[in-house]
Amino acid sequence: MSTSVAPTTERAPVTTGWIARFGLMYFGQHISWATPAQILLAVQVLAMYPDDKERMLAWLMGVGGLAAVIAGPLAGRFSDRTRSSFGRRRPWIVGGTVVASAMLVVAGITGSYAVLFGAWVVFQIALATSQTSVQTIPPDRVPHQQYGLISGVMGLTYTAAVVVGAALGALLPVRGAYLATALFMLLFLVPFVATYREPEGEAVPKVESRHTESGVKPTGLGRVGFNLPSFREAPDFWWVFIARLLVTMTQAIALFYLLYFLRDRVQHPDPETGVLILSAVYAVFVILTAVWSGRASDRSGKRRVFVSLSSFGVAVACLVMAFATSFTVVIGAAALLGLSWGVFQAIDQALINHVLPSAEDRAAHIGIVNLAVHIPNTAAPAIAAVLVTQAGGYPGLYAVAAALTTIGGIVVWKVRNVP
Template identity: 50%
Template sequence: MDPGARPEVSRGWITRYGLLYLGQNLAWAAPAQLLLARQILVWHPGDKEARLALLMAIGGVASLVGHPLAGWLSDATGGRRGRRAPWILVGAAVSAGCLAAMAAAPGFWALTAAWTVFQLFIAAAINSAQAVAPDGVPRHQYGTVSGVLGLTYTLGLVAGTAVAALLGTGPAYLVAATLLLAATAQFLLGFRDPTAGVAPAAAPREAPDPDPDPAPGRADRPAAGYRDFGWVFVARFLVTTGNYVALFYLFYFLRDRIGLADPDGGVLVLTGIYAACVVATAVAAGVVSDRSGRRRGYVAASSAGVAVACAVMAAAGDFPVVLAAAVLLGLSWGVFMAVDQALINEVLPSAARRGRDVGVMNLAVAGPNTLAPLLAAAALGAFGGYPGLYLFAGAVTALGAAAVTRVRGVP
């Protein structure tokens, strides 16, 4: 069905969809934020930094492979259960098993192996879940649904960190696995995959895709469709890179540049403010974007807001100024997360290969996550310390804001 003519999804459906995404993001946040570092500290206190960096690098490569691979596999899946539901279920089940294995891991290499498999299958679950919206949500609700995903992503990050901080290592892994399975079950039990019965994308010649292209007219102009997709990818990659670079050395920035006596507490305060601002703007921005029918301007303006927040950080000499930057950064990032995903849904060029294209677009997040430490270290040395680092992050983000304006098919 044409995305412009689909029936609306209910608030209950949107809530269950958001809870699914919350559980998926909680599952990776708990290990990534604290549990892995805690285990490695026990086993290898002398070279914990190098060991953790190695584990995260291996897992990062698995994630880079997992997202496009998962998208391709879900597109090629057919049958009465649809393209996405089987991979959401399989991804969650294997990921939960990996979390249990990580809780019982006897040493570093067993932990690394379980984390690598986890990254592959949580990518399958998340990627398939993200493709559900462009498969079945009407275009005029893209922003609302994407705003809920932005909200639950942030809540999942905070909740995963809280689970890891409040529980012992083994119980925290098991709680994360249980919550992932519960979040998946509550969504899939009432979910009818709109791709059920649709021929898999692997065999388009034998069975033409009955779902028309999401943007009318792009089916016979694939280059034009992928041109907009490409610019959105570039914009997302640059803005995400700028944001990650800006946050990477926050603890050291507060300690060495601002001279804060308690940099740990400062990071906690800033994280709380940042998360609260993201929550405050994510859903509201999505709803406003739906009502206006516009996406591009919101993404460009929020990207510019992130760039300005980086410039404020570059000029900051005391903690109140950093607090102001955190507010601006959180408000801007909340809008960006909400409307950027809606814009992605708008520019997916092929109805038959939405999973693959969503997987490729996710590389614009996984790539910066891998590159940010290297870029931050290089910028810190090359541009004269923290002011230069934050100006670099702001410049990268501003380029992302400019890239969004090159999109032509979406207002």
């Protein structure tokens, strides 16, 4: 059976202005976590617990990440079932963004670890609530011929948010950086939600139904209204999930010990500056390739070949890292990794939009597939530590990373209903 849901009527293409407003909103969503997660939280925890900073920061990040993992699919489910004059998605986007922004302000002014901990957990829940609905807008509204372009814009603005977030955290005092981040999040939301009109005509789902409109039967949580598709009923969805999980896991474990890799393996005299240079090279190539590859995918009508080849590109970059002993070689690997990841990030999201099992549960299923990002980011520290200590050091770590993403590039060819 087909596991993707096409629009029942032909959709009008979205305009350049629509794309720009959506991109600004997406940028604001991601700068909100990028600034505190990269710098601010570590600075605050260091000031509070200078002798126990690693453990206290790990608890903060771990519990916050777990909260986001749980909140995403549940928030998506509520969004799918919302009917209001404000639409299905906008109440959750606006509400989540307002709460998340407020928590950033609280985190910026507190001197208490308990308050910081609570603010970060609530922030993660609110952000997951907002982001799930934001990511559901393209499959709700955008014609499939523009999926690649929109996904490329998402990849570009995500990377830009990470770079700008790091700059804010480095250049501003903690309180000022939190306030600026909260303002960016709110201001960049307004142009889109003020002008967006949600599609009309989709039927109100019945929670008690035994099947979704696509024939996917509720299982597990579906018995209480959460339609979780089985592998048999939605194989394309789950193959894309597995491919994303493997490639994202590669990315996460490859970058986690980058500072130590430069110091211990490459013998770089200033590893902190080295990381900054590599991050800049990586970001430039992601930004250069994300939108271009999305448009190329739209024109060709192909998705799988872009995802597969970019996965193999990530694998080659990891193999270069496995044998690199000079910083020049590592810069080349960072460029290839950025180029490949820019393509993967753009087309992978477009592929996800194609394979969502049902229109009535789009946001819930977006929340589920986002676990393929949250799980690697949560598990990467432990996995990377085991590989470095038990699998031959950094060559072993990067060899395993290359193997994982190669499998991901092969798995995507199991998708049958998308070219």
